Amino acid sequence: MKRTLMKRSFMAKLVVRVPYAWLVAFFLLPFLIVLKISLSQTAIAQPPYTPVFDLAAGWHGLVSFLAGLSLDNYAFLGSDPLYVLSYLKSLEIAALSTLILLVIGYPIAYAMTRTPRKAQAISVLLVILPFWTSFLIRIYAWMNILQHDGPLNRLLLVLDLVREPPVWLSTNTAVYIGIVYSYLPFMVLPLYATLEKLDEALLEAAADLGCPRWKAFWLVTVPLSAPGVIAGVLLCFIPAVGEFVIPDLLGGSRTSMIGQTIWTEFFANKDWPTASAVAVVLVCLLVTPIVVFQHQTMRGIERD
């Protein structure tokens, strides 16, 4: 019989209940509030929405509170192309950048596993290090590079690749560059972790049986690295959909990703119910990938 470390003592209960209560109070409850406000109407009041649940009014308060809720905000989101386009834009940018990340990240992760043991630790450190530098700073660094008379355009002019310096900032291209640059470690590290565990004997067996190297790569390495690919794709795609800083600093005003829409609705328009409804729909869009991600991570941790 396996003995667990802690019996259900008072202390043991505390170990579960303290973080549990914290997460319920500061993660779950806020979501329920967002859900509730998304069903409310804007009001010129403090807080700027109605109805407000009044505990003192008891049962009648609850009834009139529920009667005050409506799906109007969601109908509004569906009817205004601004929001629909913003969702589609976000999904498109996130999907395409994730694809680019996979195409760039896979060869890097693969090459890392080929380096000698000692160099591997260094190469992992090299990939992680930029992740520790502030996200904002890394995006700002690209503002320097991509500006009109910045180093990139100068290089292109010197190399005679362009006649006129192209405009980079405030374009979709800049947003793609920003996302790919910032999320690269999130793609490379899970890929590296799976590829590194791959049993070399399998490739040797394939070679012994006369399989060419590229075919062995395609038939053995790629399928076995699937967990890493899934983890990397989810780790990049999900946060990229809701990205705010990158499109705000590098993108143009024409391309409003959904994260910016929530930000503007909230801070500029002070329309809390609409901002909440936009957020709820975004969570619904992301709920499937998030559940897959949770399942994968839990399985990964329990397997290791």
Place this chain on the structure above:
Amino acid sequence: MRKLSAFNIATLFVGVAFLYLPIAVLVVYSFNASRLVAVWGGWSTRWYGELADDAPLLEAAFISLRVALLSASAATLLGTLAAVALVRFGRFRGRLLFSAMIYAPLVMPEVITGLSMLLLFVAISVDRGFWTVVVAHTTMAMCFVAVIVQARLVDFDMSLEEAAMDLGASPARTFMTVTLPLIVPAIAASWMLAFALSLDDLVIASFTTGPGATTLPIRIYSQVRLGVSPEMNAVCSIMVGVVGLAVIAASLLTKLSAARGAPARV
């Protein structure tokens, strides 16, 4: 069989260059004497000198440091508890919801986390400011801590704990004298991650902050939106330098402790 082809070397080279060149450009430009960022006016440390007089910036840096210290410590405590609960407590009631609440914030878009936190603080009529940012950062970071510590606990040799308890140690004492010392490197690493996450966060802090609690990223963001400036290049270079030194020091420390602890490990 593991061979490094020319293609592999080229990939690594280009990959590392892609990751580091932008930061290098930023650092070089921060030493540019010219006010026009794109015009090279020779080397100078002028912009670093001007930072010392930028009182709002320094104050924001100080607030950010305090928020990061407090939230990283709280997140490490809560996250470690959560990891122990997930790994050692088997199937308790509500475990599924618990693990969902641990993993979801890892990938939740920051805009949503920030918005929901703010609406909570408004609903319970708490004035937003320093402490609301600390609470928000603690919540976000504790999930990262929980995942890192959990991974360490899973590959932990249970027989060590069983031996301690067979020799009469209470569960609490076993945890303090056997388990905790062995997972300390993971806890230290997750504290650092929590600290870095807090120091770095713009979006959640923007939603949950109030008057008098402008953090460094919020301050930098408000300047950077207006365009590239030499002062910002200098601030960012300092932050890159501090983080770089800290990470290198930390990895040397882990290497040292690993080397010292290796023979004793079972």
